[in-house]
């Protein structure tokens with residue numbers, strides 16, 4: 001397997017405060033890596049740092065290019081889509097406008113129309129609510145919109161920050177099934193932060209356990225889920 | 238009755254100018270939550286540019302569109318070169334920058350062109366259209382131009398991807414960056430559009446108030462009154478507010494208090510509206526879900 005994203009010595013923080021203290025991890029081409037850890041461990045910060053939303057340093061090799069000197073807008077153009085903490089949809093705009101913005105950097109408008117049709121197969125609900133203001137969608141629908149908005153970019157790597165947050169168990173199941181489909185059928189690699197550790201380990205091939213901004217444990221998902229400490233702290237058995 | 242209607246129409250025409258100015262104020266306010274006090278002086282400088290072109294025998298409408306385009310470029314440049322450097326400065330600092338801009342533009346224009354009043358031509362005919370007794374062709378022309386400006390601005394924001402990106406950048410800069418929108422450039426474009434729209438207000442006002450470096454200062458206050466009255470976060474409310482201010486100030490000036498108190502009336506209206514409805518008559522309180 002080739003490595004798509006290779007993070008080495010990532011440090012990041014807010015203002016003078018460093019929150020992430022030198023991390024190494026990878027995402028394989030077509031693979032799924034899960035970032036796990038307690039509240040406040042720094043998972044959201046890691047995703048923000050990858051996208052250039054906050055100050056960061058280290059080596060961030062993505063498909064042979066270093067993301068570190070790039071701005072967020074440039075990183076997006078490299079094919080990295082981020083579904084951020086709190087979803088990041090444009091609540092004042094319609095579903096349709098949100099999707100148009102998702103494809104903002106794409107120039108192949110004909111292919112965008114095809115991709116949109118594919119996205120409506122994944123999320124038929126969005127098609128029914130095309131002209132509804134995004135802020136008035138249900139939580140689950142907003143999450144679907146956030147993922148759809150990221151997919152329409154046709155990313156090589158999709159970053160997801162707690163896609164199950166605030167959703168009913170059945171909806172979470174749906175979302176994870178969809179993510180599996182996206183990963184398998186579209187060859188989109190995933191880097192996923194998730195409190196629902198069981199679901200995340202089920203989906204992932206690699207897992208990284210973060211504790212106060214450092215890697216506590218990393219490896220194949222099956223090994224991480226078999227780890228005693230992980231089992232007791234996150235899986236509850 | 239004719240005299241009354243006459244007053245209404247001339248108020249509506251001035252209101253059209255206030256409305257265009259209000260629209261240019263809203264354009265920048267929506268993106269940055271700042272009121273550009275220099276908007277009036279920028280429009281005044283643009284009007285001098287148009288005047289200079291017309292003096293050089295450039296046909297009116299060519300001069301008009303050249304001025305709009307050059308004003309757009311100047312607006313973009315002002316944002317890129319000056320305002321952007323204060324992006325993370327405290328509000329008070331930015332206010333001081335705006336006030337400085339007012340005086341800098343004012344004195345530079347005065348230094349180049351002098352302070353004497355100049356005549357500025359109207360592109361509309363001298364006789365009233367269709368021989369109507371009520372409204373001069375320049376007055377109806379202003380209203381027509383106001384409507385066209387509104388339609389073009391509306392269509393731009395409603396139907397183009399760039400307009401959509403500008404709205405997105407104003408509402409949610411962080412998410413906008415995540416879809417690849419260059420938020421800084423969207424702000425600069427907003428300044429450009431505001432300057433272009435403002436230049437139209439200046440060129441429409443100049444035949445009525447004559448051209449001089451201080452021509453826009455009270456007009457801007459009326460535009461400001463219109464924007465606040467209608468709702469500073471709602472472009473169409475601001476336009477309506479401008480028209481309402483134009484008509485009511487004119488009627489009050491003609492029938493109640495005389496022209497000297499017109500500005501006081503406008504400012505009283507602002508304070509009154511802000512007391513009762515802080516978001517303006519048509520202001521939206523945006524409902525968001527986090």
Ligand SMILES: Nc1ncnc2c1ncn2[C@@H]1O[C@H](COP(=O)(O)OP(=O)(O)OP(=O)(O)O)[C@@H](O)[C@H]1O
Nearest residue numbers: 014017019037038039040041042043044045046195
């Ligand atoms: N915008 C911010 N400014 C300053 N400090 C922040 C900011 N966001 C997060 N932090 C701090 O950084 C640390 C890591 O936060 P982060 O949001 O990355 O945690 P997390 O692992 O995503 O937690 P959770 O599971 O609760 O989402 C916390 O101590 C937090 O207080």
Ligand SMILES: [Mg+2]
Nearest residue numbers: 043044045085
């Ligand atoms: Mg988080």
